[in-house]
Amino acid sequence: MxxxxxxxxxxxxxxxxxxxxxxxxxxxxxxxxxxxxxxxxGKTTLxxxxxxxxxxxxxxxxxxxxxxxxxxxxxxxxxxxQSDALYETLTARENLTFFGKLMSxxxxxxxxxxxxxxxLVNLTQQLDQRVSGYSGGMKRRLSLAIxxxxxxxxxxxxxxxxxxxxxxxxQIWAELNKLKATGKSMLVTTHVMDEAxxxxxxxxxxxxxxxxxxxxxDLKRQYKVDSIEAVFLKAGRMQxxxxxxx
Amino acid sequence: xxxxxxxKRVLKQMLRDKRTLALMFVAPLLIxxxxxxxxxxxxxxxxxxxxxxxxxxxxxxxxxxxVAIKHYTTSQSAxxxxxxxxxxxxxxxxxxxxxxxxxxxxxxxTTLIKAALQSGVIKLRLKTLVTATKAQKKALxxxxxxxxxxxxxxxxxxxxQLKTALxxxxxxxxxxAVAKLQKQLKAxxxxxxxxxxxxxxxxxxxxxxxxxxGSSDSTFFESYLPIFLGFFVFFFVFLISGISxxxxxxxxxxxxxxxxxxxxxxIIFGYLIGYGIFAVIxxxxxxxxxxxxxxxxxxxSIWLIFLVNFLLxxxxxxxxxxxxxxxxxxxxxxxxxxxxxxxxxxxxxxxxVDGMATWLQWIAHIMPxxxxxxxxxxxxxxxxxxxxxxxxxxxxxxxxxxLTLMNIVGMKRYRKV
Numbered sequence: 001m002x003x004x005x006x007x008x009x010x011x012x013x014x015x016x017x018x019x020x021x022x023x024x025x026x027x028x029x030x031x032x033x034x035x036x037x038x039x040x041x042g043k044t045t046l047x048x049x050x051x052x053x054x055x056x057x058x059x060x061x062x063x064x065x066x067x068x069x070x071x072x073x074x075x076x077x078x079x080x081x082q083s084d085a086l087y088e089t090l091t092a093r094e095n096l097t098f099f100g101k102l103m104s105x106x107x108x109x110x111x112x113x114x115x116x117x118x119x120l121v122n123l124t125q126q127l128d129q130r131v132s133g134y135s136g137g138m139k140r141r142l143s144l145a146i147x148x149x150x151x152x153x154x155x156x157x158x159x160x161x162x163x164x165x166x167x168x169x170x171q172i173w174a175e176l177n178k179l180k181a182t183g184k185s186m187l188v189t190t191h192v193m194d195e196a197x198x199x200x201x202x203x204x205x206x207x208x209x210x211x212x213x214x215x216x217x218d219l220k221r222q223y224k225v226d227s228i229e230a231v232f233l234k235a236g237r238m239q240x241x242x243x244x245x246x
Numbered sequence: 247x248x249x250x251x252x253x254k255r256v257l258k259q260m261l262r263d264k265r266t267l268a269l270m271f272v273a274p275l276l277i278x279x280x281x282x283x284x285x286x287x288x289x290x291x292x293x294x295x296x297x298x299x300x301x302x303x304x305x306x307x308x309x310x311x312x313v314a315i316k317h318y319t320t321s322q323s324a325x326x327x328x329x330x331x332x333x334x335x336x337x338x339x340x341x342x343x344x345x346x347x348x349x350x351x352x353x354x355x356t357t358l359i360k361a362a363l364q365s366g367v368i369k370l371r372l373k374t375l376v377t378a379t380k381a382q383k384k385a386l387x388x389x390x391x392x393x394x395x396x397x398x399x400x401x402x403x404x405x406x407q408l409k410t411a412l413x414x415x416x417x418x419x420x421x422x423a424v425a426k427l428q429k430q431l432k433a434x435x436x437x438x439x440x441x442x443x444x445x446x447x448x449x450x451x452x453x454x455x456x457x458x459x460g461s462s463d464s465t466f467f468e469s470y471l472p473i474f475l476g477f478f479v480f481f482f483v484f485l486i487s488g489i490s491x492x493x494x495x496x497x498x499x500x501x502x503x504x505x506x507x508x509x510x511x512x513i514i515f516g517y518l519i520g521y522g523i524f525a526v527i528x529x530x531x532x533x534x535x536x537x538x539x540x541x542x543x544x545x546x547s548i549w550l551i552f553l554v555n556f557l558l559x560x561x562x563x564x565x566x567x568x569x570x571x572x573x574x575x576x577x578x579x580x581x582x583x584x585x586x587x588x589x590x591x592x593x594x595x596x597x598x599v600d601g602m603a604t605w606l607q608w609i610a611h612i613m614p615x616x617x618x619x620x621x622x623x624x625x626x627x628x629x630x631x632x633x634x635x636x637x638x639x640x641x642x643x644x645x646x647x648x649l650t651l652m653n654i655v656g657m658k659r660y661r662k663v
Contacts, residue, residue, distance in 0.1 A: 051505055055662045069662045075507040085502030087255065089262040094255075101251035102506040130262075 002065045003028045004154045004185045009059035010049055012042075012208075019045045021208045022059065027185050029153070032176060034199030035189040036232065042208040043189040044082055047158055050187070051079060064154070075104055078147035082158040082189075084139040088132040092123055092142050095131060096149055103150040117145035120175050122168070136163040144172065155179070155186045161195065173198055193229040202228070204235055211235040248508045252516025253523075259490070260524060266486060270524060274478040274532045281474065282540050285466035293334035293355035295362075296327055300339040303373075307366035308337070312358045335359040405434050459545065459627050468542055472551075472622035473594045475532055479525050479555045480562040480615055481587055487521045488566030489579050495660075496575070504661035511654050518563055518650070525559030526552060546625035550632060554625065557642040558618035564649035565614070571656055594619035617641045 005027035012020040019042045027033045035043050048054040050061050052069030061068040064076055086095055096114045105113055118124045121141035131139065140163055147155055155176075161169045173195070176186055180200075188199065196202055197216050204211040204219075212219055212235050216228055223231045260267060290311055297305055298318045309315045318327055324336040324347035334355035336347045346363060348356045408431045415423040494500040503513060529552055536542040544551070569586060573579040593599060593610035602610065610616045621638040624630035 053501070053504060053661045071507050071509070073507075074505060077505075079502075079505045081498060081502050081505070083498040085498035087259065087499060088497075089259050090255070094258060098251055098255050099506065102248050102503070102508050104507070 002062075004064060005033075005050055005187065006062040007046075007050060007059065008061075010046065010056050010061060011058035012045055012049060012054065012056050019208050020049065020056075023203075023205070023208075023210050024213075025050075025203060025210075027154075027187055029185055030180055030183050031200045032180055032186045032188060032198070034196050034202045035187065035205060036191060036193070036196045036202060036228070037189075037205035038191060041205045043205060044158055046205070047156055047187070047189065051077065051156065075150065076152055076154060078150065078152035078155040080143045080147040080155070080157045080160055082162075084136075084143050086131045086139055086142060086146075089130065091128050091130050092118070092134075092145075093127045095142065096127075096146060099146045100149045105150050113149055113151065116151075117148045120148060121145045122171065137165060137168060140164050141168070141172075153184055155184060157186060157188045159189055159191075161190070161192065169195075193227065193232065196228040204232055206236055206239060209239065211239055248506075249512045249516045249519065252513060253520045256490075256517060256520030257523065260486075260520075270482050270486065270528055271531050274482070274528065275535050277478070278471070278474065278532065278536060278540075281470065282467050285470060291354060291358065293358040294332075295359055296331060296333040296336040298327075298336070298338045300337055300344070304339070304344065304366065304370065307369045308362050310362050310365075313362040337363075401434055405431065408434060459629075467540070469623070469627060470596065471536055471542055472626040473596060473619040475529065475536075475551070475626075476555065476558050476615060476619040476622045477591060477594060478532060479529055479559050480590070480618065482528065483521055483525050483559045483562040484566040484569075484587060485579070485583070486524075486566075487517060487563045488570040488573075488582075489576050490521075491517065491567045492570040492573055492576065492579055495570070501660055504657075510657040510661070513657065514564075514567070514650055514653050517567060518560055521563050522556060522559055525563075526556055529555040529559075544626055545629035546631070550625045550630075550635065551622060553632075554618060554621045554635070554639065554642075557639060557646065558614065561614045561618070561642055561645045561649065564646055564653060567653050568649050568656070571659075589613070590615035595623055614642060614645050 003026050005025060007023060007025040010020055010023045010025075011018070023042075023046060025033075025046070035046065037043055045054060049056050050063060050068065052061070052063075052071075052074065055069070063070070063073050066073045087098070090098070093114060096117060097110065100110045100113060114127070115124070118127050121144050123138065123141055123145060126134070126138065131142065134142065140160070144157070144160055147157065161172060164172065176188075177198075180186065188195075190196060199216065201213070201215055202219060203213045212222070212231065214222065219228065219231045220226060223234045225231055225234060292312060292314050294314050294316055295308065296316050296318050298320070305315055316331070316333070318331075318336075320327065322330075324338065324345075327333065328336050328347065328349045334349050334352065338345045344363075346359070348359065350356050408427055412424065412427045412431065415427055491500070494503070500513075504510075533544075533548065533551055537544060565586070569582050570579060573582065589609075590613045593606075593613045593616045595616075599607055599610045599616065617638040621630070621635040621642075624635055624638075
């Protein structure tokens with residue numbers, strides 16, 4: 001079976017600034033793939049390249065076997081952006097309905113899907129409130145619900161747990177694991193290190209370069225440390241040292 | 247059907263935003279009501295004219311409902327009198343020569359006095375002419391009377407001579423002579439066609455006015471209304487659609503939208519239809535208001551008015567979306583109003599474009615409002631038909647198509663496919 005995402009040697013530069021430098025990424029079915037790195041590392045650019053919203057300068061991206069950019073394939077992706085892109089004057093239900101229609105969810109299935117997605121993120125009670133009255137955490141959850149509206153096989157989540165309280169974060173990760181069990185795959189960016197531990201596979205990205213890749217356990221063993229945070233620090237120092245040598 | 251999803255969303259968002267809704271639907275009515283009272287023709291502007299040492303008949307001739315007269319006896323200079331008494335003009339007389347000084351701070355006042363003075367002078371000339379003609383007539387009548395008297399006297403002499411001759415002939419028994427003389431007498435006593443010189447009757451001219459468009463009640467308001475109808479729609483749709491797409495961009499929803507399989511064209515068409523509906527409602531309200539409240543007489547078809555306004559709204563919409571790509575905030579969007587919207591008013595027909603310099607006429611021809619307002623004016627005041635305004639409509643359609651294509655291509659900045 002083909003991997004959901006297969007990115008090879010992806011490079012992207014904005015002017016003089018090399019944002020992505022020959023990144024390889026393979027995401028098979030049924031896996032949570034964590035993309036960790038400081039802000040400005042190129043995580044969002046990599047995600048936008050995978051979505052086909054950004055044109056890569058070098059390398060190729062294939063999603064579900066199709067070379068990106070490819071518009072119809074976008075219907076198979078659930079995407080949650082870094083900033084909450086919601087229509088504040090509309091209610092949560094209206095937001096979900098709108099994106100459901102854009103994602104070609106069949107009319108007879110739409111209300112069922114809305115209930116499912118809202119239930120998953122614990123927003124059933126507030127479904128008919130306007131988004132302008134939502135807290136930051138509720139908006140984040142609604143964004144996640146929108147990503148789930150067409151029940152996609154592949155979820156691309158850009159910082160899904162920012163501004164969400166610890167309890168709810170636990171719930172969301174529990175949900176993500178449940179989704180994974182049904183064969184869905186997720187590409188998740190984060191800069192919260194304890195979340196990285198929950199991923200099946202990690203890519204450490206810094207300055208547009210993939211510093212290290214592997215399962216959390218592998219990485220800890222490789223760098224001889226006991227936390228992902230320490231892996232990150234060590235890998236970063238090594239990168240800086242190499243840079244100095246060059 | 248993604249376009250319809252966008253349309254529905256735009257409608258819902260607009261209906262939730264009561265302030266913007268009020269701006270779009272109530273503000274034009276407010277401005278129109280103000281215009282109605284400001285552009286009424288029956289307001290009389292009065293210019294004050296100071297006079298010094300001017301013949302009373304001249305003053306009487308110049309005075310009108312638009313020119314109020316104030317008498318001054320000072321010998322100060324005209325400029326001083328005008329300045330101290332805040333006059334619009336000052337008239338002095340030196341024997342037969344009238345000297346007028348205009349304040350000219352308000353060109354309308356100057357024009358009023360100029361007109362009053364001209365008509366006054368003409369009135370005076372006519373009066374003199376009439377007096378002269380009357381004198382001539384009198385003399386003629388006197389001459390006629392004298393002539394008649396003379397003729398009468400001659401006839402009387404002739405009659406008495408004939409009568410004497412007749413009596414003699416009768417006495418002498420000459421019947422032939424009697425008959426002849428009787429005939430002559432008859433002719434002499436017969437009433438003579440009095441030689442009456444028909445004094446030419448002064449022909450009086452009356453004027454009867456016909457109006458091809460409108461009536462004698464036509465005001466500036468009626469002629470400017472179509473222009474403003476077009477302008478309202480253009481301005482509000484430009485602003486609201488531009489800002490709403492800008493918001494969509496700055497809040498990230500545009501980027502989010504483009505992460506769905508939607509086509510770029512579907513977004514643009516969704517906006518066109520959604521805001522187009524509001525433009526139609528706005529036109530409906532403003533036109534109905536003008537007709538019912540202000541009894542504006544619409545010569546052409548109301549449907550054509552809607553059609554033109556709808557096209558104009560689509561142009562404004564595409565232009566607003568296009569311009570919004572150059573703005574990074576609402577404030578920057580507002581900054582485009584003096585550059586993009588205000589200049590269009592000048593070329594919309596308030597100032598006749600035909601009288602402009604050639605290069606200005608060229609500018610007029612790249613302004614959508616020039617065609618839109620032109621078509622609206624033709625329909626509303628001249629009753630133009632669809633085929634008569636088809637040229638203008640075609641150009642508006644062209645504007646719309648070009649801008650739409652530019653918008654669809656321009657959205658590639660946010661998504662490559």
